[in-house]
Amino acid sequence: MQVITSTEMAALDANCEYYGLARIQLMENAGASLANIIKQKFPQGTPVTIFAGKGSNGGDAFVAARHLTGYNVQVFLLGRGDEIKTAGARWNFSILKKAGTPVIEITDSTQIPELDNDCVIIDAIFGTGIKGRLRPLESNAIDRINNCASKVVSVDVPSGLDPDTGDFEKAVRSNLTITFHKPKPALLRQELKTYTGELITAPIGIPLFFERLIGKGDLGRLATRKPESHKGDAGSMLIIGGGPYSGAPALCAMAALRCGVDLVHIAAPEAVSNIIASFSPNLIITALTGNHLNENDILLLKKMIPTVDVVVIGMGLGKHPETQSALQEIIPLCKKAVIDADGLYALDFQQKNYSNIIITPHSYEFNQITELKTPENLNTRMQVVTGFAEASDTTILLKGKADVIAKGSVAKINTTGTSSMTVGGTGDVLAGITAALFTTNDALLSACCAAFISGRAGEICHQKYGSGLTATDIIECIPEARNP
Template sequence: MLENCSVLPHNMYTSKQIQEAENQFVSSGTSSVIDLIESAGAAAFMKVQSIFPAPCHILVIAGYGNNGADAFSCARRLLEASYSVALVAIEPESNLSKTRPELNEVRQQFIDAGGEVLSFCGALPIDAKVIVDGLLGTGITRELRDGIKQLVQLVNDSPAWVLSLDVPSGLNPDTGSGLTTIKADMTLTFGGLKRGLLTGHARHCCGELALAELGLSEFLPKTDFSRVSLSYINDRLAPRDRDTHKGLSGKVTVIGGDVGMSGAVRLAGEACLRSGAGLVTVISRPEHQHTVNANRPELMFWGCELVDMEVYLRLGWAHTLVIGPGLGKQTWGYNLLKAVGLSDKPCVIDADALNLLSEEHTRCDGRVLTPHSGEAARLLGVSIAEVERDRFAAVRDIQQKYGGVVVLKGPGTLIYDGKHYYVAPVGNPGLASGGCGDVLSGIIGALMSQGFSILDSAVMGVVVHGEAADRAAVAGERGMLASDLMPHIRSLVNNL
C-alpha cells in the first residue's frame, strides 16, 4: 500500500466534480480564483520547505493554465524564502494567457519579487536539487506536443526530486493513463482526491500522494468512487465466536488444475484455508492429488475425469465455489464450468474460467469475476491498450455485460458492483509472478463462504491480498512467490 495512504480521504472524485466545487466555492463569495491559486501555491511551498528546509537550487516549470499559476505562486514564495529559483514558462500555441488575468497577476508578482521568467530552449537551465512541475493540470485531453514531450523527458532524466502540482504533467487524472508523463517523487493534488491518481500508470508516476483541500470539502458532491484500505477489513472482521466449529466457518470447493497445472489449484486451496475457511475441497485431475496434499493435508481432494454426480454433490456441499485456477480451455475445463453454471452457489470466476466465459457471454449477479487486463480485454473483445486507457470504463463495461462484482486486477485494482467503484492502492510489482492471482481468488472465495456479501468479500480480498504482498515485499519484490503471501494473509484476517 502507498506509504501515506492512511492519511488520505476515502472519497475520490472526477476532475469535473472538483472543478465544479471550485466554481461553487468562488460563486459563494467565500473565495476568489486568485485566492485558490495563492492557497495552492502556499501549500506547494510548505511541502517543498518541509522536505528541503535549507535553501537550494529549485527549477519551477510553469504552464499557461491554473496549474502554471499555482507554480508561479509557489516560485514567488520560494524566492522570498531565499531559495535559488529558476522558472521556465511554456507559452500556449495561441495567446490564451490574455484570457487568464489570474495567471498574468501571479506572473507579475513573481517578477516583482526578483524572479526571471525563462523560455524553454531545449535544455534545463540549472542543475536543480528540486523540480516543481506546474506544466500541465487536469485539462489534458490529447498527446503532448513535441516541445513539451522533450521537457518532460528532461525532467524524468534529471536526478532532481520532483514535486508535481495537482497531477503529474501528461497524466489523465480521471483514468490514470498517459503516454508521456512526468514521473514525480510526490504529487500534491488540490481540492479533492482525483480518482485516477491511484490506478493504472498513475501508480508509476505519482510517487507519494498528498492532498491540499483548499477549503473545498463542503462543496464536493456525493461520489461513486472510494479509496479502500485496511480499515475496510478491520471494520468488518470480528473475532470468531468461542463456540464455532469448522462447518460454520465456511466450506469452499475449488475447481481447476488441468494436466500440468496442479500448482494453481493448490495455491487457491491453501489461500482459502489461510483466509479462514473451515473446510476446502479441491476438484482436479486425479493425478494431481499428491501435489495438492503432499504438504497441505488439510485440503480434501476429489479426482475428476468426467463431470458426474459425485462432482455435483461436492458442488452442492460447498457454501462457495472457486473455479478457474489452472482450469485450461479444453473440454474438461469447459464441462466443469458448465456444471458450476448450473449451481445456485455464489462463486469466484478466475483465470481460464474467464477466458471460457468470454466465449459464452452469460450474465449472473451471484459471482465475482477477477480478470487482469488481458482477460478483461478478451471479455470485452477489445485490446489490452484499450482496457488500460480507461480502467474505470473497462470494469464498468465488464460488469454491465456479465453481472456480479468485477475485480479488475492491476496497479490500483478496481472493484465495481454496478453502483460504486472502489480503488485499492495496494500491492507491488512482486505480484507479477505465477500463482498470485490464484491466491486472490482463494481469499475472496473463503470470505464469501464465511457469510460476507460478494461485494465485501471482493473488496476485503483485494486489500488482504495486496497488503500481504506489500508485507512480503519487505524482503524484496524480485523473487517473491505467491506462497510467500500465506503467513501474511493469516495475520491480516486476524487483524494482526
C-alpha cells in the same frame, strides 16, 4: 442526492486515517464547519448551550465551542471527562477546559439544568454510532431539550435517531441538522422532518476519491468469527482446479485457509490429485477422472457443489474443449462462485446470469472474454469495467497496478501491492482469499477486501524478501495483512 450509511461513513473515516488524513483533522474540520454555519444563522452574543456525548460527535461540538468566539458558550458533558471514548474528543475537551470555557460534567439526571428559551442548543449527544436503548441520563437530556423553546441544532444526526433506518425510541426534535460529508439515509425521509428540521450538508475535507479507495476501514465491515462457532460456520468452499498445472489449486486452498475459512475441498483430475495432496496435510482432495476435467466428472461435482458456500473454478484447469464444456454445465449450479484463469473462458455473458459470481481477470483475460480494451487511464478503465459489471450483473475484480473492483454502478480502487507480485501463483492466492471472504460476506465487499489483503500481504513480503518473494511467502503474510 447521494447518501452514505453509518457503516460506510465509519469505514471511510478509518480509510482516511489509513491514507494519512487523521481523524483529529476531520474532527477539527467538522467542528469548524459547524461553528461557521451557526455564525451565519445566529448573531454574535447569542447564548449557546452544548449537550455533548462521550463520542466523536461530542468531539465535533468541543471544536465548535472553541471556534464560537463572541458567543456565550457553555458545555454540558453527559458523563465524566475521563470516560470520553476517542482520543480526538479527549484532546479537544482538554483544550476547552484549559481555555476557560464553562464545562460541566453531568453524571446524574438531576444535574441537568433548566434551559433558557432564548439560547441556541447544540445537540451532540449521539452521532451515527448510536446503538441499543437510551440510558436514563441521555433520555432525560433529550426530554429537557425537546421541552425547551430554544432553537436546536443537531450535529450530524438528531440524537436518538438511527441514521440509516430512521428508527428511534426517543429523539431530539431539531430546527437544524448539520450533517457531514454526505447525508445519512434517514435524514432525507420526509416523515422525519419534525426531527431533522432544515438539513445542511457540510464538507469536512474528505476527497471524493477517498470514497473509491479500499482501505483498513473496509476490513472492519467483514463478518467476524463468533466465540460459539462450530466447524463450517466460518465458511466452506470447493476448488475445481488442476490438470495441466498442480500447484495452482493448492496455492488457492492454502490462501483461503490462512484467510480464515473453515473447510476447503479440492476436486482435481486423478492425474494430479496426489501431487496436490502432497503440498499440505490441511488439504482435502477428491480425485476426478483422467488428466483433465471432463463430462464424466459432472455427476460427482453436482453432489459436491450444494454442500459448500462458494465454489472456486479455474486455476490450473487448462482450456481443453471437454473441460470448457463441463464448466458450462457446472457453473450455473453454484450458489456463489469465484471464477479465475482458465475458468473465465467458459463464461457466456450473452446467455447467462452471473449475479452470484466474482470474476478475477487481468487485463488480457478481460479483453478476451469481453472484447473490451482496458485503457491505461484509471478513470477511463473504471468506466469500462463498471459499464460491463452493470450490463452483465457480475462482480469484477480486474487485477492490475491499481485493481478495479466493480459491482453494478459502484466502482472501487485498490492500490496495495508491489511489482514483485508479478511472480507466478499470486493470482491463485487472490482467488483463494476472495472465495474465503465470499463464504460469509457479499460479493463487492469480498472482492474489495481480498484485493487489499492480497496486495498488503505482498507489501509485507516485499519488505522481507524484495523481488525474491514467492506466492507461498504471500500466503504466510495473509493473517498480518488482514489486521493492519
